[in-house]
Amino acid sequence: MVRTTRSVRLTPEGEKILEQGKKIKATMLDLDRNVHQEHNAISGSLRITAPILFTERFLLDICHDFKLKYPDIHFIIDSSYTNYDLNQDDFDLALRATLQPPQNIVAKELFSYQHCLCASPEYLAAYGTPQSINDLSSHHCLSAIETQIWPLKSADVVIKGWLTINDHHLLKQQALAGRGIVRVANYYVDRELQEGRLQTVLENEYIPGQSIYVLHPQLIYPSAKLKAFIAFAQERLASQ
Incomplete structure (x- = not known):
């Protein structure tokens, strides 16, 4: 660290260590998600963060119908406009409105709106x-x-x-x-x-709008429930 009388900041070497630490944490979260569940089973919890309006209009209905198809699934939903770092926070996926999704995240466009x-x-x-x-x-x-x-x-x-x-x-x-x-x-x-x-x-x-994307971390081994839910949501929203 570089210390002055008014501030403390990381050296270039420290910045590299911090970035490596973030990658290690993301990898550990990935491993933790898979160790504590049957990786190929569509069961257990899915942690989702999504905007309030999208949750009200679409997400709860999608989750309910997905649950009818896969009874052993459980949803934990953060309905807010908080822009979480999916590589650091413990969410399986996010639904977000954006013009340009983050480069370090897997992003799939669901539909555009204005x-x-x-x-x-x-x-x-x-x-x-x-x-x-x-x-x-x-x-x-x-x-x-x-x-x-x-x-x-x-x-x-x-x-x-x-x-x-x-x-x-x-x-x-x-x-x-x-x-x-x-x-x-x-x-x-x-x-x-x-x-x-x-x-x-x-x-x-009206000005050009933006798109709703489904986002998830760049996982080494995406779980079956994650892949199934994303495919299910894409199919449901294809006509929007």
């Missing part, structure tokens, strides 16, 4: 349908705390509606109740759009 603007037919009947982004200033635009600026093709729009909330499920419920326009991932409202309970607006303003 964010849409939508409102209920009742709201649009009462307040009119916006024809340009300039019209949004006269509408009730409801936003999530982390997305108070809506990136659109023509410009980024600062949202100053009556509600900003940290729960996308509640945000969708407000839109369904006819209380405003929301910006959400289109996969999260696909059923409501198909049923006509929500309608999209300003479709020509």
Whole structure:
């Protein structure tokens, strides 16, 4: 280590040792996963981390149906937006929305999506349908705390509606109740759009989206349950 009066940092040699240590830890996690289970059996626990919206819309149904096919499986799910290091943390796989998955991880694209603007037919009947982004200033635009600026093709729009909330499920419920326009991932409202309970607006303003990937560590011996679950999820989401 290099010490100064204000800081301590690793030498180049120390950095190499740290990286080697991370690789050793990842290998030990791989071995531990396989030693404590029947490697070729589709049974035991699968530890998954996934975004909250994806978990609600897809993952729980996929896990339930996989369980019907393989009764001896058990799921441990971290539903959050925490970006875990799969080579260091004890997860079998992750579902993540990203433009570019990490290079040191096995990544398989499940589907792509984009964010849409939508409102209920009742709201649009009462307040009119916006024809340009300039019209949004006269509408009730409801936003999530982390997305108070809506990136659109023509410009980024600062949202100053009556509600900003940290729960996308509640945000969708407000839109369904006819209380405003929301910006959400289109996969999260696909059923409501198909049923006509929500309608999209300003479709020509949507920017290119990103993709949902299934990620897992570069394992020496991927388990049968991991391979089976990934294949099952890919098949279920192929039509998205």
